Amino acid sequence: GAGVSQTPSNKVTEKGKYVELRCDPISGHTALYWYRQSLGQGPEFLIYFQGTGAADDSGLPNDRFFAVRPEGSVSTLKIQRTERGDSAVYLCASSARPIGGGARYNEQFFGPGTRLTVL
Amino acid sequence: KQEVTQIPAALSVPEGENLVLNCSFTDSAIYNLQWFRQDPGKGLTSLLLIQSSQREQTSGRLNASLDKSSGRSTLYIAASQPGDSATYLCALGAGSYQLTFGKGTKLSVIP
Numbered sequence: 161g162a163g164v165s166q167t168p169s170n171k172v173t174e175k176g177k178y179v180e181l182r183c184d185p186i187s188g189h190t191a192l193y194w195y196r197q198s199l200g201q202g203p204e205f206l207i208y209f210q211g212t213g214a215a216d217d218s219g220l221p222n223d224r225f226f227a228v229r230p231e232g233s234v235s236t237l238k239i240q241r242t243e244r245g246d247s248a249v250y251l252c253a254s255s256a257r258p259i260g261g262g263a264r265y266n267e268q269f270f271g272p273g274t275r276l277t278v279l
Numbered sequence: 280k281q282e283v284t285q286i287p288a289a290l291s292v293p294e295g296e297n298l299v300l301n302c303s304f305t306d307s308a309i310y311n312l313q314w315f316r317q318d319p320g321k322g323l324t325s326l327l328l329i330q331s332s333q334r335e336q337t338s339g340r341l342n343a344s345l346d347k348s349s350g351r352s353t354l355y356i357a358a359s360q361p362g363d364s365a366t367y368l369c370a371l372g373a374g375s376y377q378l379t380f381g382k383g384t385k386l387s388v389i390p
Contacts, residue, residue, distance in 0.1 A: 164322075191376065202283070202368055202380030203323070216377065251322060255376070267313065268378060270323040 162186075164271035166252050172277045173242055181237040181274045185254030192235050193253040193268060194227055203251050209235060242278045249273040281306045281371060285381035293389050296359050300384045302352040302369035311372040314343050314354050316365045317383065323368065327354070359388045 165184045173179050185192050191210055195203035205219040209229045217227070224242075229235040239246055253268040282305040292298050302312075311330050315323040327336045327343040329352070335344040342355040352369055366385045370378035 193377065195378075195380075200382065202370070202382050203378070205377040205379070208377055219377070253323075253378075267325055267328045268372075269325060270315075272322040275320075 164252055164254050164269055166271040166274050168274060169272065170275045172279065174279050175242060175244060177242050179239050179242060179276065181250050181276070183235045183252030183271060185233065185252070186269055189254035189256055190232065191255045192229060194235070194237050195251040195253065197249045197251055244278050247276055247278045249275050281373060281379045283369065283371060283379055283381035285369060285384050287384060288382065289385040291387040291389060292359055294359060294361060297355070297357050298359055300354040300367050300386070302381055304350045304371055306373070307347040307350055309347065309371045309373045310376070312345050312352050313370045313372065313378065315368045315370065317368060318365050361388045361390050364388050
């Protein structure tokens with residue numbers, strides 16, 4: 161596809177349930193990011209993949225959150241034992257491989273997001 | 280820890296007016312700065328990317344500037360149109376390429 165896609169667009173679940181959110185990045189982009197946006201706030205970083213590996217997961221709030229990218233393309237964000245405080249829009253972004261040396265860093269392109277509501 | 284502030288939180292202007300949105304940050308050790316647009320219930324659309332070695336970028340009616348020494352960036356919108364109504368977010372790239380966002384400025388352009 162032309163852009164980053166995310167499914168589902170909306171997810172309503174009950175407290176304590178398990179959910180999976182999917183991100184399909186722009187073809188050829190090696191870097192993939194997950195962010196979370198609460199109402200009235202800017203997006204907050206969760207995790208960054210370079211290829212198949214999680215290069216930085218320092219933004220994950222606790223061990224109920226986990227993300228994978230097994231083949232270096234599609235990524236899945238997994239949330240166990242959901243809580244009402246997890247309700248937010250989960251955004252995925254991708255970029256071409258960052259170019260090192262301090263010269264240029266590549267633009268991130270965002271998907272439309274998944275709105276998660278935990279009842 | 281990088282702190283990003285956007286002022287004002289909301290702005291309402293009549294159609295045709297030129298306007299400036301402000302973004303300030305606390306840590307000048309950044310790789311780049313991106314300005315995004317977000318429409319209600321939608322994802323983010325990238326508007327402009329300024330690398331740390333650059334001072335400004337232009338795209339159509341938009342011009343973004345970056346002054347790392349003072350920790351400031353501005354987004355200038357010329358001849359505003361009702362279709363420009365949206366929330367504008369600035370974000371700084373640093374560390375492991377993650378972006379740190381401000382809370383945004385909600386712009387309303389009145390016909």
